[in-house]
Amino acid sequence: MxxxxxxxxxxxxxxxxxxxxxxxxxxxxxxxxxxxxxxxxxxxxxxxxxxxxxxxxxxxxxxxxxxxxxxxxxxxxxxxxxxxxxxxxxxxxxxxxxxxxxxxxxxxxxxxxxxxxxxxxxxxxxxxxxxxxxxxxxxxxxxxxxxxxxxxxxxxxxxxxxxxxxxxxxxxxxxxxxxxxxxxxxxxxxxxxxxxxxxxxxxxxxxxxxxxxxxxxxxxxxxxxxxxxxxxxxxxxxxxxxxxxxxxxxxxxxxxxxxxxxxxxxxxxxxxxxxxxxxSDEQGLVLPPALAPEQVVIVPIWQEDNKEEVLEYSADVAAELDEAGVRVELDDRDHRNPGFKYNDWELKGVPLRIEIGPNEVEDEEITLAHRPDGETETESRSDLAETVRDHLDTVHAKLYASAEETLEGEIREAESREEILGTIGQHGGYVKAGWCGDEDCEEPIKEAIAAEIVMVPLDRDEEPVHDDCAICGEEAEETAYFAKTY
Known part of the structure; x- marks a missing residue:
């Protein structure tokens, strides 16, 4: 190729x-x-x-x-x-x-x-x-x-x-x-x-x-x-x-x-x-561990003089993880170099990569790389399944924290039609505004920028974020969350 x-x-x-x-x-x-x-x-x-x-x-x-x-x-x-x-x-x-x-x-x-x-x-x-x-x-x-x-x-x-x-x-x-x-x-x-x-x-x-x-x-x-x-x-x-x-x-x-x-x-x-x-990112798909078809891919890295022991060690690691219920893939393709394999599995979204070369074999270790950010860590081979599960939990936590950070910074408030339009136009995300409850007051936003009221609070008695409807100026009945949608 x-x-x-x-x-x-x-x-x-x-x-x-x-x-x-x-x-x-x-x-x-x-x-x-x-x-x-x-x-x-x-x-x-x-x-x-x-x-x-x-x-x-x-x-x-x-x-x-x-x-x-x-x-x-x-x-x-x-x-x-x-x-x-x-x-x-x-x-x-x-x-x-x-x-x-x-x-x-x-x-x-x-x-x-x-x-x-x-x-x-x-x-x-x-x-x-x-x-x-x-x-x-x-x-x-x-x-x-x-x-x-x-x-x-x-x-x-x-x-x-x-x-x-x-x-x-x-x-x-x-x-x-x-x-x-x-x-x-x-x-x-x-x-x-x-x-x-x-x-x-x-x-x-x-x-x-x-x-x-x-x-x-x-x-x-x-x-x-x-x-x-x-x-x-x-x-x-x-x-x-x-x-x-x-x-x-x-x-x-x-x-x-x-x-x-x-x-x-x-x-x-x-x-x-x-x-x-x-x-997902510009390297390809990113999947959380609970949903990934393969949670872990093992990439052995060998030269001809140590190929046998590296592959044997890698196969033992794969077998132990499989036995522990981890969805694991051993990529021992002869005709692909490690760099190609890294890119291939990153594209497919595998959350955790284990790299095993002669050093890992000699020191009875494994090197783990997290898919979302490329962070690597070398760990002892002992307590293998528990170590891998801890790293999978960390990957989940990283993905959640990143998504949460995106959400937290993207909920803003507005008190007028112009503010709603300007805020969504500039930033996207959600804009909370007072709303009188009339569908007609959604139309000026929908017509101008194809944004709509995606939700209102579950609690019907919750006080509106502002006293007046941002569109018509009448008394607000509840808070409307405006956003563009898929």
Missing amino acids: SDQQEQELGITTSKEHETGEWYAEVVQKAGMADYAPMGGFIVTRPRGYAVWERIQDHLDGWFKDTGVDNAYFPLFIPESYLEREKDIVEGFDPEVAWVTHGGHEELEERLAVRPTSESIIAPFMAQWVRSHRDLPMRLNQWCSVVRWEATETKPFFRTKEFLWQEGHTAHHDEDDAWDETMTRLEQYERLYEDVMALPPLKGRKPEHDKFPGAHTTTTIEALMPDGKSVQAATSHYLGTSFAEAFDITYVDEDEEETTAHTTSWGLSWRAMGALIMTH
Whole structure:
């Protein structure tokens, strides 16, 4: 391979100055995804899918620990089902893909490709819930959904089809359903913090931007390095609107028929986009240890006269780590030099590299290099697994601290339309401002710089950051967080 070909394997664009191009290059060159032949779709490659599976494993375990059962519902939803909840129809109508023919035959009733599954799950919950003893009912499915948006494809952030989980639950009353809503929001927050090394903000959507038909939409938002916000996950308290539309009722302890309260909650592979965008750099992908397909790569460094002992020592280290449950790769490729291997594994995002040469063999040591910052440290070979786990924890902490530092410096305040526009225009990030609660007061910001209200505080009684609405000057009802979004 020529020097030029080797150079082209690496990242050639700037994260700071060409963020979109850089992101696309990292996704493709690190083996996460490719673009599909149809616009708006991607092919998730094995490496990208392995990361998604680890996200799935964490969440799925937590869901099951808190009483959730997995199920699977059809991809297609009859039009008559979709129409039973008018807000769902109106909210998703422009994005629904329709099936009109089966083979050569025109269907009697159009089938929607699911944009979300309330309309197909709720009717079955209505059948399965009879008595108060059937509650709470907690269902979840891992699937793909289709929303036929016209936006430009951005792998994992914006695609017409995307993978996600969607939870749907039914409860006795508002208190039970609200507890469920918050349990899921907190599990999403835990995923971002403990698994993805990414601190989110927690809040709720303004009334005009909540899930169609919901009473309250809670959200966690993650700030990207380019100053835009990502809706990282949402958990909806639906009140009784879906239960009334689909007749989800139960007989209570007093033999009275009562309407259930329902929730729905979801996290999509947009989390993967946030992960890649936040941690990766101009050497390529950076993955936190909990999600990396390989947590450790071992690179042996030998000359011909010591090759055998270096490889033997390296293989022993790999075997011991593997035995301890560490995901480890021994790169003993003969035809690649150590420098190429370093670059190759850095591009793929492996959090920790162990370098082993004749000195390490002689002194019974290992040299560890951290992916995020290249810091190296030489440690004793004894207590190998514990040493490696400590270093993986340090890598996670470094990634979290860097993301936290980005977030903390990017929440500013403004008291007027001009200040909101100027601050977001100059710095990006979040701008907190007093807001009267009227959707019309979001429009001047949206029109001028395509920023919007991404969230308001969870606590409805929290005092606004300023007394007056920054846009119209009327009395502020709450604090609005304005930001540009993905």
